[in-house]
Every structure is written in structure tokens, then in C-alpha cells.
Amino acid sequence: MGRAGDAEEPTGARLRRLGADLHLHTVASPCAEIDMLPPLIVERALDLGLGLLAVTDHNTACNAGAVQRAAQGTGLCVWAGLEVQTREEAHVVCLFEDLEAALDWQARVYAALPPLANRPEVFGAQWMVDHRGDYVRTNERLLLTSTALAVEEVVEGVAALGGVTIAAHVDRPSYSLLASLGFVPEGLDLAALEVSARGVRCPPPQARGWPLVSSSDAHRLEEMRVGMFLEVAEPTLAELRMALGGRGGRRVLLSPSRTD
Numbered sequence: 001m002g003r004a005g006d007a008e009e010p011t012g013a014r015l016r017r018l019g020a021d022l023h024l025h026t027v028a029s030p031c032a033e034i035d036m037l038p039p040l041i042v043e044r045a046l047d048l049g050l051g052l053l054a055v056t057d058h059n060t061a062c063n064a065g066a067v068q069r070a071a072q073g074t075g076l077c078v079w080a081g082l083e084v085q086t087r088e089e090a091h092v093v094c095l096f097e098d099l100e101a102a103l104d105w106q107a108r109v110y111a112a113l114p115p116l117a118n119r120p121e122v123f124g125a126q127w128m129v130d131h132r133g134d135y136v137r138t139n140e141r142l143l144l145t146s147t148a149l150a151v152e153e154v155v156e157g158v159a160a161l162g163g164v165t166i167a168a169h170v171d172r173p174s175y176s177l178l179a180s181l182g183f184v185p186e187g188l189d190l191a192a193l194e195v196s197a198r199g200v201r202c203p204p205p206q207a208r209g210w211p212l213v214s215s216s217d218a219h220r221l222e223e224m225r226v227g228m229f230l231e232v233a234e235p236t237l238a239e240l241r242m243a244l245g246g247r248g249g250r251r252v253l254l255s256p257s258r259t260d
Ligand SMILES: [Zn+2]
Pocket: 083, 091, 168, 169, 175
């Protein structure tokens, strides 16, 4: 933690191959299934052989800490994150190593959401749970909507807190940067673009030149998968940046293991 920037590129560090999933929902997301509970997510991640997981609910990090606690002592590293919907209706995965930074960013996101209540009968329930998966309370905000934040504000705001941003599911026809804008804005400091398993085999032409990641975007346990491996010294954002840049021997290996 606290290793922002990648000025130091240690050579000779022992690298390991980590199965990684950097986009996953819990029961805080109204569209997620009831089985997306911290202990079940951790159990499924371990069964799949994942070593790194990021919890990225829609416009909230309210269950990230519970999943981190559920993973304590298991060897699974859990990053806290959010999937922010920009005012352009593009989804951006925001990743942080520590919960505090994610909650700082969550406060910014909440302030940029319209002051409306969720309608669970329309969108689904939004539950905050503890590390055992027990109900704590309902998140009353309307989360499944656009914030007032422009994509540039999201990328810069997350970077200012030491985090990393990835454009979500760019090969999907809705709520993606390419679907909304048709291109990646020049100079946008995203760490990578995320594609589905199909997108690994056939990335969109606008993704040329960008590092790619492939995550599950799981809304139910059975959708979790190992979409990629990171060859890194340790599961840190600095190492992820190195892997995405192919520096210091680090790399990302995409695994088009499933059609979707
Ligand atoms: Zn999305």
C-alpha cells in the first residue's frame, strides 16, 4: 500500500502468476443475485483459483470491506472498488488497494448522484451485508444511474486518490465508453480497457494500442471466472500498472476460456 506511481521497477523480484478478476458485483448492486454474498464470493474465488479480486458495485463501495474481511486469512487479495457510471453513461471500473481511498471516492460519487431513492420493485434491492453475509441495512440511494461526473473527472479523481481506472466492457453495446462516445478520448489516462471473453479473441478496433484486461463482471456466482492472469511480484496497483505496461517482466495473460 501507499506505493503510488511506478518509478521503482524492481528487477529480479520473484514473480508469480495470479488469477485475477477486477470487476465483480455484490448484493449492493440492484441487478446482482442474492447469492453474491461475501463468504460465497470468497469461496467461489478460491475454488476457481483466483488470487486477486476487486469488488466493484454500481456507484458504491459499501460492501467492499465485508468481502475484504471475509477473505482475511485465505490468501485471496481483495481490492475495494466501484463501477462508476459517468454522465456520458459510460461505466468505469475504479480500483483502490485500500478501503479508505475507495470510501473517499465513494463520497465524491455519492455527491454526484441525483438525490433520488432506489425503487427496489423496479431496479432490485441494494443490501449492505457483513463479512458473514448477514444483512446490515439497505442502501437507499438510487445507484443504477449516471453520476454528474464526466469520464475525465472520474479518471483524474481516482488517480488523485492513488487509484486506477479501467473502461468497463468496451465491447458491449451499452454503458461502455465505446458505445457512448464511439472512441477513447485523447489523453485519457485509463490504465486499460476491459473486454469480455469474446472481446479477447476479437477486440474492438478502437481498442488498438490499449492494454486489455478481461474480468467477469459477475452478477451471480456462476458467472465468476478466471478471465486473466497477472504475472507480478505481488498484488498491488503498482505491479498491475507494470504488468499492463509490460515492464520489469510483468505481464497480463488473457484467457479466453469461455464464450459469453
Ligand atoms: Zn457495467
